[in-house]
Amino acid sequence: MQRMSQSGSILEKISFEELLDIMEREAKKRNAPVYTLKSKLKTPFHYLVSAVLSSRTKDETTAKAVEKLFSVVKEPEDLAKLPIDEIEKLIYGVGFYRVKAKKLKKLAEKLVKEYNSKVPDKFEDLIKLDGVGRKTANVVLAGAFGKKVIGVDTHVHRISNRLGIVKTRTYEETERELNRIVPEKLKNRVNSVFVGYGQVVCKPNKPLCNECKLSKLCPKLDYKSMT
Numbered sequence: 001m002q003r004m005s006q007s008g009s010i011l012e013k014i015s016f017e018e019l020l021d022i023m024e025r026e027a028k029k030r031n032a033p034v035y036t037l038k039s040k041l042k043t044p045f046h047y048l049v050s051a052v053l054s055s056r057t058k059d060e061t062t063a064k065a066v067e068k069l070f071s072v073v074k075e076p077e078d079l080a081k082l083p084i085d086e087i088e089k090l091i092y093g094v095g096f097y098r099v100k101a102k103k104l105k106k107l108a109e110k111l112v113k114e115y116n117s118k119v120p121d122k123f124e125d126l127i128k129l130d131g132v133g134r135k136t137a138n139v140v141l142a143g144a145f146g147k148k149v150i151g152v153d154t155h156v157h158r159i160s161n162r163l164g165i166v167k168t169r170t171y172e173e174t175e176r177e178l179n180r181i182v183p184e185k186l187k188n189r190v191n192s193v194f195v196g197y198g199q200v201v202c203k204p205n206k207p208l209c210n211e212c213k214l215s216k217l218c219p220k221l222d223y224k225s226m227t
């Protein structure tokens with residue numbers, strides 16, 4: 001059953017599942033960097049570290065950093081033992097790598113001391129870790145644990161507004177609205193599909209509307225006037 005969405009929303013024309021399927025197919029066909037990054041993540045610890053590294057960093061750069069880091073670090077103990085300058089060298093290239101190196105070390109120490117070296121699967125526990133905010137926690141819960149939650153970042157916020165699915169000003173409002181509208185079973189797909197589509201088609205400054213499979217259905221709303 002389709003939930004109530006904004007008037008003028010693309011969801012008046014297709015279901016959310018159809019929308020996700022089209023976006024996912026197109027993003028994969030165009031080798032969206034998010035899928036290269038995801039292919040390197042095998043454990044909840046990988047998802048967590050990658051999510052911390054990826055803030056304000058392109059997925060291509062994060063993918064290279066996680067590959068280098070995980071060639072040395074297998075478990076939280078390994079990361080907790082590494083000197084900060086070693087971590088900095090391994091993740092060099094990602095945005096704010098010095099700050100993130102410190103956060104990663106603290107995060108790993110906390111995992112070892114308080115969580116028996118396991119990544120917690122509860123939102124309340126995750127956001128207590130260094131470098132983990134609301135979006136990161138939800139991305140980890142959805143990606144690593146398959147929980148029915150939606151991590152809202154700049155791509156999810158922008159595209160949801162352009163498609164008229166929501167009419168919101170902040171990430172928190174977008175998260176709340178999407179949680180109301182998106183069917184439960186599809187929630188954990190939203191972040192990676194929207195990120196992938198945002199990387200290769202519905203780009204931030206110059207969306208490729210002429211090449212977009214949703215062009216005939218999309219209201220192409222100017223999300224910037226809403227932010």
Ligand code: SF4
Pocket residue numbers: 162163201202203207208209212213214215216218219220221
């Ligand atoms: S038609 Fe344009 S604005 Fe709409 S989803 Fe496609 S690229 Fe984005």
